[in-house]
Amino acid sequence: MIRFACALFGALLLLTSTAYGDGLAESKDLLPLGSYSPNKMDCAGGIQTDDGSFENGYGTTSVFFGHIVMKVDPGSYPAKVDTVCTCWQRAGTDSSIDYSLVFWDSDGPGGSPGTRLAVSETFLATGVPSGLSGQFYQADVSGLGLIVNRPFYVGPKWDSGDNDNFFVCADENGPGGQPAYFGHGLFAGITPPDNVLPSVSTPNYRALGIRAVTSEPTSADCIEDLENGMVCLRDGRFEISGTWTDFSNPPVTQPLIWTPQEDINATAGFQNNPTGIQIVMRAADACSVTGTYWLWLGGFTDAGWDITVRDTVTGNQRTWTRDRSSGNFPTTTRDTSTFTCN
Ligand SMILES: [Ca+2]
Ligand SMILES: [Ca+2]
Numbered sequence: 471m472i473r474f475a476c477a478l479f480g481a482l483l484l485l486t487s488t489a490y491g492d493g494l495a496e497s498k499d500l501l502p503l504g505s506y507s508p509n510k511m512d513c514a515g516g517i518q519t520d521d522g523s524f525e526n527g528y529g530t531t532s533v534f535f536g537h538i539v540m541k542v543d544p545g546s547y548p549a550k551v552d553t554v555c556t557c558w559q560r561a562g563t564d565s566s567i568d569y570s571l572v573f574w575d576s577d578g579p580g581g582s583p584g585t586r587l588a589v590s591e592t593f594l595a596t597g598v599p600s601g602l603s604g605q606f607y608q609a610d611v612s613g614l615g616l617i618v619n620r621p622f623y624v625g626p627k628w629d630s631g632d633n634d635n636f637f638v639c640a641d642e643n644g645p646g647g648q649p650a651y652f653g654h655g656l657f658a659g660i661t662p663p664d665n666v667l668p669s670v671s672t673p674n675y676r677a678l679g680i681r682a683v684t685s686e687p688t689s690a691d692c693i694e695d696l697e698n699g700m701v702c703l704r705d706g707r708f709e710i711s712g713t714w715t716d717f718s719n720p721p722v723t724q725p726l727i728w729t730p731q732e733d734i735n736a737t738a739g740f741q742n743n744p745t746g747i748q749i750v751m752r753a754a755d756a757c758s759v760t761g762t763y764w765l766w767l768g769g770f771t772d773a774g775w776d777i778t779v780r781d782t783v784t785g786n787q788r789t790w791t792r793d794r795s796s797g798n799f800p801t802t803t804r805d806t807s808t809f810t811c812n
Contacts, residue, residue: 511555511606511607511608512555512557512606512608512681513553513554513555513606513608513681513682513683514681515683516553516555516681516682516683516684517542517543517544517545517681517682517683517684518681519540519542519641519644519646519647519648519677519678519680519681520557520639520641520644520676520677520678520679520681521641521643521644521645521676521677522644523603523641523643523644524557524559524602524603524604524639524640524641524679525602525640525641525642525643525674526602526639526640526642526672526674527559527561527602527604527637527638527639527640528637528638528640528652528667528672528675528678529630529635529636529637529638530630530652530654531630532630532631532654532655532658533630533631534629534630534631534654534655534656534658535627535628535629535630535631535654535655535656535658535659536626536627536628536630536652536653536654536658537572537625537626537627537628537652537653537654537658537659537663538625538626538638538650538651538652538653538663538678539572539574539583539623539624539625539650539651539652539663539680540623540624540625540648540649540650540677540678540680541576541581541621541622541623541648541649541650542621542622542623542624542648542680542682543621543648544618544621544682544684546686547618547619547620548617548618548619548686548687548693549617549618549684549685549686549687550612550615550616550617550684550685550686550687550691551573551611551612551614551616551617551618551622551624551682551684552610552611552612552683552684552685553608553609553610553611553612553682553683554571554590554608554609554611554624554680554681554682554683555606555607555608555609555679555680555681555682555683556569556571556595556606556607556609556625556626556638556679556680557604557605557606557607557638557639557678557679557680558595558598558604558605558607558636558637558638558639558679559598559599559600559601559602559603559604559636559637559638559639560598560599560600560635560636560637561600561635561637562634562635562636564633564634564635564636565596565597565598565599565600566594566595566596566597566598567594567595567598567628567633567636568592568593568594568595568628568629568633569592569593569595569626569627569628570589570590570591570592570593570626570627570628570659571589571590571593571609571611571624571625571626571627572586572588572589572590572624572625572626572627572659573586573587573588573589573590573614573616573622573623573624574586574587574622574623574624574662574663575587575618575620575622575623576620576621576622576623578662578664581621581649582649582651582662582664582666583623583651583662583663583664584662586660586662587616587618587622588611588614588616588705589627589659590609590611590614591613593607593609595607598636602639603639604637604639604679606679606681613705614705614706615691615692615702615705615706615707615782616705616706617687617691617692617693617694617702617706618684623651623663624680624682625638625650625663625678625680626638627658627659630654638678638679638680639678639679640672640675640676640677640678640679641676641677641678641679642674642675642676643674643676644676644677645676645677646675646676646677647677648677649666649667650666650667650675650677650678651663651664651665651666651667652665652667653665690782690785691706691782692706692707692708692709692780692782694706696727696728696729696730697725697727697744698725699711699712699713699725699726699727699728700725700728701728701730701736701738701751703730703733703734703735703736703751703753704733704734704753704755704763705733706782707753707781707782707783708753708763708765708779708780708781708782708809709779709780709782710728710736710751710777710778710779710780711777711778711780712725712726712738712749712775712776712777712778713725713726713775713776714726714738714740714748714749714771714773714774714775714776715773715774715775715776715794716740716773716794717772717773717794721774721794723774723776724740724741726738726739726740726749726775726777727739727740727741727744727745729744729745734752734753734754734755735750735751735752735753735766736750736751737749737750737751738750738751740771740773747770748769748770748771748773749767749768749769749770749771749775749777750766750767750768750769750770751765751766751767751777751779752764752765752766752767753765753766753779753809754766756806757811760806760807761810761811761812762806762807762808762809762810762811763781763809763811764804764805764806764809765779765788765804765805765808765809766802766803766804767790767802767803767804767805768800768802768803769792769799769800769802770800771800772794772799773792773794774791774792774793774794774795775790775791775792776789776790776791776792777789777790777791778790779809781809781810784809784810784812786808786809786810787808788805788808788809790803
């Protein structure tokens, strides 16, 4: 007998006129639907927590959004996330669902979802079968350039008002071992999902039908290490590494400490003021204007610096250096030619 824990998230009262959306997840949702391969590509051989059979499905009655994630542990690090497979079921007549995948760091309270790492483009799953067995849908997310140094959470965010009666496959008798969290309503996928599974309505949760394939990053990938001078911008396309040279005698050179502000710019501070804004880098998309990315560099310090920007796609790179004893204040510079779009 088909049994869905379909009231998992429950109905939700509408939040009042608070603006929602942070400009990141929502703008990506507006991109064209991504490539999709529903032909039984189920990430088998990747990281799998389920036992291969599903005894239930979890969904939401929210008229806004649903979001459900499971923790994924690649085992060795750093790990680049290449592919995510999601098992969908349905109970209604609508058989196609569009969704994005949201990735969270496991840096929330007690190892729960904390910092949002990335949001994929929107994928469309068609021909979702009715019933509990469900079907996996494979999504190529390698373009996100997501490289992790510890376990992360991933799962779909979907418009549950538009897509009624869809469920993520749930394994309720396998070995399990990884926690899952869900969120629902206007902020699902924007704020960390904070309702842990198993819950009162899902007491038999063992695993979700969410699998991932990861790989070892290559030397071409940008591997972020914010405290040691390395930051990745634009989904890992631009690697920015840098040092600063202080005022002591003899001078001491140390890595910059980066703070990404959004995916297109980052500020750098020094060891004595890590979150201060001494240097700003910005990678602006001017592909439709000049066929290049514009790399901006601004400085608010008398210290010296040595900053290299590398395009991990084209291999183009450029280094900016500043002599600490130049006697001139930094001038904001913009490179409009080095970093070609293709
Ligand atoms: Ca099972
Ligand atoms: Ca639909």
